[in-house]
Amino acid sequence: MKEIILSVKDLKVRFFTRRGTVRAVDGISFDLLKGECLCLVGESGCGKTVTALSILGLIDSPPGKIVRGEILYDGLDLTKCPAERLRHIRGKEIAMIFQDAQSALNPVFTIGDQIVEQIRLHLEVSQQGARDRAIGLLKEVGIPSPGEVAGYYPHQLSGGMRQRAMIAMSLSCDPQLLIADEPTTAVDVTIKAQIIEILRRLKESRKMSIIFITHELGIVSEIGDRIVVMYAGRVAETALASELLKNPKHPYTSGLIKCLPDITQAKERLESIPGTVPSLDNPPGGCLFNPRCNRAMAICRKEQPPPVKVNKEHSVFCHLY
Amino acid sequence: MKDHKLLTVENLKKYYPVSGGLLYRHLGDIKAVDGVSFYIKEGETLGLVGESGCGKSTLGRTILRLEEPTEGTIIYRRADITRLDKKGLRGLRKEIQIIFQDPQSSLDPRMTIGQSIGEALLIHGVKDERERGQKVTDMLERVGLEAQHALRYPHEFSSGQRQRIGIARALAPSPRLIIADEPVSALDVSIQAQILNLMLDLRREFSLAYLFIAHDLSVIRQVSQRVAVMYLGKIVELAEAGEIFSNALHPYTEALVSAIPSIRKRKKTRILLPGAVPSPLNPPPGCHFHTRCHRVLPVCSQVEPELKDVGGGHLVACHLYGV
Numbered sequence: 148m149k150e151i152i153l154s155v156k157d158l159k160v161r162f163f164t165r166r167g168t169v170r171a172v173d174g175i176s177f178d179l180l181k182g183e184c185l186c187l188v189g190e191s192g193c194g195k196t197v198t199a200l201s202i203l204g205l206i207d208s209p210p211g212k213i214v215r216g217e218i219l220y221d222g223l224d225l226t227k228c229p230a231e232r233l234r235h236i237r238g239k240e241i242a243m244i245f246q247d248a249q250s251a252l253n254p255v256f257t258i259g260d261q262i263v264e265q266i267r268l269h270l271e272v273s274q275q276g277a278r279d280r281a282i283g284l285l286k287e288v289g290i291p292s293p294g295e296v297a298g299y300y301p302h303q304l305s306g307g308m309r310q311r312a313m314i315a316m317s318l319s320c321d322p323q324l325l326i327a328d329e330p331t332t333a334v335d336v337t338i339k340a341q342i343i344e345i346l347r348r349l350k351e352s353r354k355m356s357i358i359f360i361t362h363e364l365g366i367v368s369e370i371g372d373r374i375v376v377m378y379a380g381r382v383a384e385t386a387l388a389s390e391l392l393k394n395p396k397h398p399y400t401s402g403l404i405k406c407l408p409d410i411t412q413a414k415e416r417l418e419s420i421p422g423t424v425p426s427l428d429n430p431p432g433g434c435l436f437n438p439r440c441n442r443a444m445a446i447c448r449k450e451q452p453p454p455v456k457v458n459k460e461h462s463v464f465c466h467l468y
Numbered sequence: 469m470k471d472h473k474l475l476t477v478e479n480l481k482k483y484y485p486v487s488g489g490l491l492y493r494h495l496g497d498i499k500a501v502d503g504v505s506f507y508i509k510e511g512e513t514l515g516l517v518g519e520s521g522c523g524k525s526t527l528g529r530t531i532l533r534l535e536e537p538t539e540g541t542i543i544y545r546r547a548d549i550t551r552l553d554k555k556g557l558r559g560l561r562k563e564i565q566i567i568f569q570d571p572q573s574s575l576d577p578r579m580t581i582g583q584s585i586g587e588a589l590l591i592h593g594v595k596d597e598r599e600r601g602q603k604v605t606d607m608l609e610r611v612g613l614e615a616q617h618a619l620r621y622p623h624e625f626s627s628g629q630r631q632r633i634g635i636a637r638a639l640a641p642s643p644r645l646i647i648a649d650e651p652v653s654a655l656d657v658s659i660q661a662q663i664l665n666l667m668l669d670l671r672r673e674f675s676l677a678y679l680f681i682a683h684d685l686s687v688i689r690q691v692s693q694r695v696a697v698m699y700l701g702k703i704v705e706l707a708e709a710g711e712i713f714s715n716a717l718h719p720y721t722e723a724l725v726s727a728i729p730s731i732r733k734r735k736k737t738r739i740l741l742p743g744a745v746p747s748p749l750n751p752p753p754g755c756h757f758h759t760r761c762h763r764v765l766p767v768c769s770q771v772e773p774e775l776k777d778v779g780g781g782h783l784v785a786c787h788l789y790g791v
Contacts, residue, residue, distance in 0.1 A: 403658065
């Protein structure tokens with residue numbers, strides 16, 4: 148039995164807006180084990196980024212608020228953690244990388260200075276020590292001539308290089324946990340393959356846990372150990388990656404898999420899921436997926452489905468089972 | 469009829485001059501499209517794939533003369549597009565339409581959907597208002613929306629619906645060829661499948677031809693009969709879709725195909741390309757790809773390979789093949 152490093156329990160995050168209350172995350176739970184890569188998968192607006200931001204205490208309040216649930220990290224509930232304490236955890240023990248490295252990096256400081264700043268914020272090292280460490284990190288993520296690149300400003304780097312620089316920065320204080328929010332979405336396919344390779348290597352060499360947020364199932368099969376499929380702020384299904392892709396139980400998961408084009412051959416038609424994701428300020432009753440589900444039953448419109456265990460690692464929130 | 473060439477592009481070039489420094493001198497050219505030749509048959513979909521900055525969007529826009537070509541010819545049926553005057557261009561744009569990646573910014577936020585689609589019809593000669601209204605309704609219903617949607621504004625729709633509107637507008641003047649510039653890359657997967665299906669249905673129904681520009685190879689696989697791969701302004705490989713994916717010859721295509729993350733089978737031999745696409749202002753000499761190529765020969769850095777037929781209509785520009 149592996150050690151649980153982070154545990155999210157019945158998390159509910161709401162945004163109180165003029166147009167009404169948006170239930171961005173509506174009661175999700177999952178555990179993250181040490182050294183594993185957990186993928187949060189879902190379409191836009193399903194709450195995957197909000198979940199990640201909640202872990203780091205980065206939900207803007209107002210309008211957002213964690214209204215329920217707890218996030219346990221190392222015996223500490225991050226939702227109730229004082230801001231000062233959270234600041235020490237954020238960036239040091241839990242680091243995050245973003246989709247758009249261009250806007251995550253500061254344009255007026257060099258890459259090296261930004262990494263040095265982060266290192267010296269959390270660790271007691273000399274300026275020179277921090278600099279050496281920064282260059283070592285740039286080397287670790289595969290940046291050629293790291294000494295030179297440390298003196299560059301973000302705009303002097305290509306998209307793939309910027310993404311690497313951001314990964315290097317996130318590693319600066321040897322985090323236990325890395326949250327990667329769609330780091331491969333804005334880059335080209337050859338760069339995407341490079342980034343996945345780097346993350347996979349880091350996970351092995353540093354025994355780091357990763358929460359990987361993506362909407363692409365193809366990437367999940369490359370890097371994920373376990374998958375949590377989210378839909379409209381709730382968990383639809385969770386299982387080991389290999390199991391989930393081969394044997395999806397939830398109609399939403401199997402729909403997602405079937406609507407991917409296949410590179411080995413063109414199909415007559417792609418299967419698709421009718422309709423769109425419901426609006427979260429006025430969600431449908433019962434199972435949130437029922438208006439789009441081709442196997443919906445009467446009960447689906449009335450009751451929210453409880454989790455059903457398929458096996459030890461696989462559970463599905465669906466009335467079919 | 470099937471094998472008729474609808475559009476033939478010969479040695480098309482689009483250069484953007486770069487100037488700067490003292491006295492604003494001409495420093496060089498960005499060769500966004502650098503000597504591209506291909507054709508599209510009636511009712512055929514040609515997939516155009518490549519990474520960002522390879523010139524695929526510029527190519528699409530140049531065909532419609534939204535960008536003025538620097539050199540080369542574009543023959544649509546019998547007319548040379550590069551020589552058309554303003555009036556001729558208007559006629560051309562009835563025949564060739566374009567769909568953009570971002571339907572949000574390609575629809576006028578202050579016009580209703582009905583007005584937007586109606587305007588396309590008016591420009592292309594449907595003067596009668598009743599007839600226009602009827603046609604707008606037909607188009608909306610054809611792309612899976614409802615007649616009443618004509619009275620709404622773009623912000624009232626989801627991104628998938630907006631892309632349907634973009635398609636309806638492109639379809640309204642009854643074009644023969646649609647240039648689709650990354651039409652599904654901004655959409656979620658479940659919506660992406662809906663839009664791809666719609667585009668396939670419309671192709672059959674109206675025997676449309678598409679130039680389908682995308683960076684996602686699995687999308688290209690699904691929609692195309694033939695596929696052209698671009699790298700730094702040039703076509704490096706062009707073949708039947710099945711051929712490209714099962715028997716890629718160019719090392720760049722090979723790497724692209726192997727880099728596709730797929731849930732169906734785990735790749736054992738992934739080719740990881742080092743580095744990124746070089747600057748188009750100062751591309752490497754010889755074969756532009758040689759700096760990242762895993763099968764590079766000494767000749768590659770000196771001589772630029774030509775696009776040659778290696779049998780069965782499979783074109784490739786690489787020193788590994790041919791003489």
